[in-house]
Amino acid sequence: MKVSADLLAGQEPIFDALVTARDRFGDKDILEDQDRNPLTYTGLIRAAFVLGRKIAAMTQPGERVGVLLPASSGVVVTFYGLHAHGRTPVMLNFTSGERNLKAAIKAAGVKKVLTAKRFVQQAKLDDLIADLSSVAEMVWLDDVRKTIGLQDKIYGLVAGMAPRRFRVRTNLEDPGVILFTSGSFGAPKGVVLSQANLTANVRQVAAHIDLDPAWVVFNPLPTFHCFGLTGGVLLPLLCGLKAFQYPSPLHAKQIVELLPQVKASIVFATDTFLNQWARVAGPDDFSTLEFIVAGAEKVKDETYHLFNTKFRGVKLLEGYGATEAAPVVAVNHPDRNRPGTVGQMLPGMEWRLEGVPGINEGGRLYLRGPNVMRGYLSPDDPQVIEPLEDGWHDTGDIADVDAEGYVAILGRVKRFAKIGGEMVSLTAVEGLAGAVWPESRHAVVSIADARKGEKLVLVTDRKDADVARLAEWARTHGAPELAVPKKIMRVDEVPVLGTGKTDYVAIQQMAEVSDAA
CATH class of the missing domain: 3.30.300.30 (ANL, C-terminal domain)
Structure with a gap:
């Protein structure tokens, strides 16, 4: 499918898109976390300007700044604060270990890493932070916030009223974020997603599934994972849905208790986490949900069976994505849900399958579209981006597509053995x-x-x-x-x-x- 001109018409950089969302949906409560202090669009924009200016004072225009924080209102404010002042967020995976984190910091050319004492203490990451301090400066946002005075607050108040005058102008092709692949099958690779990649993917999902601005998205996935960043933060904020951030998908009991309390409508999760939650959930704990979107790994048959029996009426939609595609490529639709597949390709996606010797069913999946990355960071030079050949990304996945366009992921090329x-x-x-x-x-x-x-x-x-x-x-x-x-x-x-x-x-x-x- 060719990219639709309508899909990309009027596309804006990430920060401008947030301002446009406020204009479109009104100044409603749009962001909340477990501290239960909701922010409106204007509150988020003001907070981003104030914190962003503090970070800008210690960084250079265009600098890549590391972010090591859990899913929270704080990480969202930090992300938009960096964008408001023309810096590039580099989202760091605090679960990947010292070696991978140091490699990521070096690969992205990061000099400063933003984190928080409260998070580090709760997650018991003190030793990790001490180790990382040898390769980058740790900036404690708790301390930065203590320096915010009356002048900063006045600045935020004025900037919140005229945000397009105060924000640093950026372009759609400028970096929107640097993320690192999960490393499931090898060393993580640095992925450079442009602002256009991220906002295009939001538009693609919104064109595929009608999203009601009255809904609440519950996001327990980390923002160092593209599924958590795009699905759990950018999609709801830019489409008028409230985004509730929760710091860990491992807190099964707390999550299933919170879902009905916050009137969650959509949850993003993986098969692993869904099974953990289902073991401790009561039959009514998912009752407010319109649907659940599961990605990042295959949804097992027993998971579908569990949700079809114990939690009747909850639609479980499997999707498919890749960090390199910002990340959503295909997803089932609430009214066209076909378990065993990952749904149909999003609008604007181009795809092709190439045969693999010895594999008789399906082929190697290649993707191209407005959401597909600029390229990988060069392992030799942080400033060099290795572009894709003719814009095509080799997913490394073996897929099959039926006559109605439903995609089945059969495995990875690396996940075949010759016996x-x-x-x-x-x-x-x-x-x-x-x-x-x-x-x-x-x-x-x-x-x-x-x-x-x-x-x-x-x-x-x-x-x-x-x-x-x-x-x-x-x-x-x-x-x-x-x-x-x-x-x-x-x-x-x-x-x-x-x-x-x-x-x-x-x-x-x-x-x-x-x-x-």
Whole structure:
């Protein structure tokens, strides 16, 4: 599909788009977090100007500034404060560990990192911050806020009345944010998304699903994850929906209690987190929801079954995205929901499938569109962006698209093993284990095997998992014998990333160490 001119008509930079949203939807309460101090559009704009000017005084125009904060009103104010004064936010994943964080800071050319003492203390990140201090200056926003005086408040008051006069003018092609890929399958890569990429993706989603400005979006996903930033912050704010920010998706009990209290209409989550919440939720805890959007990982059949039985009437919509696409590429529609697929491509997306030797179903998915990134940061020079060839992004995913345009993600190119000359989908093998033990979490990796080239290893938290049970299920259901792992590692917890995705890097290392022992 070609990019629609209507889709991009009147597109504005990120800060201007926020001002336009205020003009369009009125000065309503638009942002809140667990502290329960809501901000109106004007309150957000004023706060962004005041904090942003303080940050601008210690940085250079166009400088890339690290942001290490949880989902909260504070991170939203900081993000817009940087944009109001022409700085580029670099969202840092505080769950990725010292090595990855230092690499991200270096790759983006970050000199200063904005964080908060309250967050660092609660998240027990003191040692991490001490380590990061060797590569960048830590700026405590708690201390910065203490320096805000009467003159700053007057500035914010005046700037809030005429924001387009006070903000630094930026262009649509200027960087909107720098994010880092999740690192599920390797080292995280720096992704440069332009302001146009981000605002275009908001428009694409809004053109695909009608959003009611009276709705409330509940966002427990971190803003270092593009799903949390675009879906949980930019989409609601620019479309007139209130955005409620919550600092951790791991707080299952607190989240399910909060949802009805804040009258949440939409929740963004991953399959992993949805299962955790469902275990502690009562039948009415999701009653205010119009729908749930699940992404970042495949939604399991048992998750659909759980929500169709325990929480009747709650629509669970699976979507698909990539950090490189800002991130939403496809998503099911409340009235056209087809479980097992990730829905139809968003307006303005172009796609193609290329065959992969040994893989008979589907093809390697390539994407192009107004939401697709400018490029990756060069590992050799922070100021160099490696552009995409003719604008096409290679997702590395194997996908199939049916006659009605519904997209099914079959796995990743890296998630296939060659066993005895046959290509075996590791994602499909995980599905086999999930069918046998649906209440447990499973991950499958492949390691070298002298006889067959590669062999499958199932890592699971199911304590009584055994090969014989898997083989029996495979025979009964016609699954090939090659798809049955010959080795099982039983663990207390299957490693996951802060985004909820399975941490295949850690699991691969576990399997290889175990095999060598």
